[in-house]
Amino acid sequence: MQLTVWTYEGPPHVGAMRIATAMDGLHYVLHAPQGDTYADLLFTMIERRNKRPPVTYTTFEARDLGTDTAEIFKNAAREAYERFQPQAMLVGASCTAELIQDDPGGLAKALALPIPVVPLELPSYQRKENWGASETFYHLVRALAGPHAPAPGTERPPRDAGRRPRCNLLGPTALGFRHRDDVAEITRLLDRLGIDVAVTAPLGATPADIARLGEADFNVVLYPEIAQTAAGWLTRTFRQPATKTVPIGCGATIDFVKEVAEIAGVDPTAVLAGAPSRLPWYSRSVDSTYLTGKRVFIFGDATHVVAAARIADKELGFKVVGLGTYSREFARDVRAAAESYGVEALITDDYLEVEEKVAELHPELVLGTQMERHIAKRLRVPCAVISAPVHVQDFPARYSPQMGFEGANVIFDTLVHPLMMGLEEHLLGMFRGDFEFHDEVQPSHLGHGAAPAQDQTQIKETENEKAEIANVAQAVTWAAEAEQELRKIPFFVRGKARRNTERFAEERGLATITVETLYDAKAHFGR
């Protein structure tokens, strides 16, 4: 048993729902108790979908156990077929139904529905959401595209020179972080390279589209967590090459363009010419000098973490002081990336462990998921969200991709926004003694008028914070001169100076903080 407070991933059947909900003409019959219907709200509330997920839950009860749960499943599947008339159906069990072993696959087969029915076996007590999504997509692709596979060993006929190369975009799902906009951005980028998108899947695809995946010349794997397994099978079965680069960040997008051009046999020069992204110039412009060496901690799914680390290190000039992932399946990639930045990867799905690590490293910026947003808020470190799991505010109304050249622009803004503006930082320092100026003023770029907007979460958190502050207060006290010296430090770094000094004093068992302690701590933490 694992003691869990908050989780990065849901159970694997939620991953299957992300595939089903992304598609049209597919229905998922899930053997599950009533409470599991909560998963609908992930899609209707967090992602603001305007349709119910295409999922029928059997909602069996205790009194049905051992008598007719199998019958309940069969009725549910039959009625779902009659009502929704899907082109294909997924059937499976959630954690509870897995224990009662009704075999939804066998039961559905016995119904002899006139459509393909794909049974899913997703072990709930071992695996999690992303794995469930990947496995579901793989089985769906195998079941629907499999019948169109050429005989093993058949060479792929050369592409008809008269038509543009075409590829499939694989991996975008419902509830994915910016998947909607990534698809639009990459489709546009490929078009400029002279490449057509045959099928995007699962997002927006029908079972009929999945059946013709083998027709494209190659596959673009946008999200390896979801599509790598399916793409591997397509490569083996249809001899379709698949891309390896995920185009997040300026450098990665350039690499991606080159990789795709190579596979498709097109010339990337025109697309790469000029200044496809504003990120390089924004990063080189003098205002960004203040970004240099900002200490950043990164946590999320493997793909977004590896990409964010590269952007942080190479494209913004930050210093990566820690990175990690909850995607154990892709731990190897993250470990390799961590090594290249000289840090040790944190592979965990325990949110408290991540919090401890952030507290220990005291970075200046956290890039993470909505979990890290909360961690960072509690520890008062700026934070930007770069990976799922995300909340409703991470599904913005505006166009906001992570991928491609526009994605790089978006990421520049996302990463820099939480930090103080460069020139503004200096001006604030210069004028801090002026009478118009008082410590409660927020940098203008943060908007919201004078005081930082307190949201509900913050108010509720004060309970914890008070306790935290009380703890510290007990341990160390500030001498009057030290307190006065502290006030001379610009207010926007004062909070950090105070915390660091207190931490420093605590770690050394000092009861009183003197001016000396303050400068000792500054020397210790400074760079």
Added chain:
Amino acid sequence: MNPAGVARVTTGCSEAPVLRERGQREVFCGLTGIIWLHRKIQDAFFLIVGSRTCAHLMQSAAGVMIFAEPRFATAVIEERDLAGMADANEELDRVVTQLLARRPEIKLLFLVGSCPSEVIKLDLSRAAGRLNEKFAPTTRILNYSGSGIETTFTQGEDACLAALVPEMPEAPAEAPASLLVVGSLADVVEDQFRRLFDDLGVGPVGFLPPRSSTELPAVGPNTRFLMAQPYLADTRRILGKRGAQALQAPFPFGAEGTTAWLKAAADCFGVDESRFSAVTALGRERAKRALSHYQQQLAGKSIFFFPDSQLEIPLARFLSRELSMRIAEIGTPYLHRQNLAAELDLLPEGVVLSEGQDVDRQLDRARAARPDLTVCGLGLANPLEAEGLTTKWAIELVFTPIQGYEQAGDLAELFARPLNRAARLEV
């Protein structure tokens, strides 16, 4: 998906026909009650013994991560726990020990059963007994089931309170009459009721659940109890076993409901008419004034309730009688006629009542009825809005203080807001 499907049944105790359905339910399981119960009982911790699904449900339904370390958590059953039972019990003991070492301030720990723990027959009452030997009296350990195969949404609170009743001290047979208010209320509402009971001279008054596990009120043959929530059938039964007697009353929604609810207690404690009207006059008048703001907006509008919290019937009564709304359908997960006797009498004649659910068929009925306002769960609200139906999230009715005179206006406003918004928007 019972092939028998929809059956129109006329029951013995009410003339109103009830549509009984057994299809897909789109309702939370009883675990969700932890979200308000852990705020209410401030020294209690709720440890769900369940799966990743249970943990994910809590996180999704709680609106995600308000607290660093909330007073609830899930012991997630893993593959190796399923291999052998002895193992799972040892694991549970280890997790509880780990938890209590981290949270020594916890006085009451609930082991909360889930579908997986029920299906593998992990005996949580035995586990609680075993752990009590180790941790009581510093930490008391109790258990109940919030599983989705046994409990629907608010029934989780029923199971929790039913587990607390045996812990209540015994009030001796010669003890003076006392009043017990049963069902969790927001602290602000509780305080208002306490003041009203004081003014009426009704008391002593206890509340279940109490704000602290060490303040459990005593119960005995001279205890009279008033239900503050309609979904507490088991708690009511077990209180009866301890000799306490239930007072029949509608639930304290709106001016009328609150007055009738207070009156039941007042009559039982021999409060005379004039004192009763004097004490309640101000509240009644304020509630009516507050409701009058919404009268025009809500009168004549039709409302459709999907089953959710079992508050549906009392709320429909309030809306139809005090705000003149028309009832298209009242869906409720369970219909406890005994608990709701006083409410059912007040419903308009011929109202459509449905018990249980077959969500697709119910959606068909809602689409056909095209109500002005549909009260439903979070999974259905946006899809229905997209179809042009104005909705109200049912869950807000459980999380918001809505009982009593001073909240009558707030309660009406919850229903008026979506209509108001729909009327404003020109996009």
